Amino acid sequence: MAVNCFRCRHFFTTWDANHPRGCKAYQFKTQELPSALVKKSSGVECLKFELKQVEGRK
Structure with missing residues (x-):
C-alpha cells in the first residue's frame, strides 16, 4: 500500500x-x-511515515 504523505507528520x-x-x-x-x-x-x-495527530481526534 502506498504511503499518503498528506497524512504524515513529517510532510x-x-x-x-x-x-x-x-x-x-x-x-x-x-x-x-x-x-x-x-x-x-x-x-x-517510506519507512519514516508517522500518522499526524489531528486536533480533536485520537
Whole structure:
C-alpha cells in the first residue's frame, strides 16, 4: 500500500515553486510527493511515515 504523505507528520508545503513539497524526516524538498521519490530512489516504501495527530481526534 502506498504511503499518503498528506497524512504524515513529517510532510510540509514549501514556498519554493520548483520544490513545493517536503519531508522533515528525510530533510529534502521535491516537486513530487516525498514518498514517491523515496520509493523511486530506494525501491522500498517510506519507512519514516508517522500518522499526524489531528486536533480533536485520537
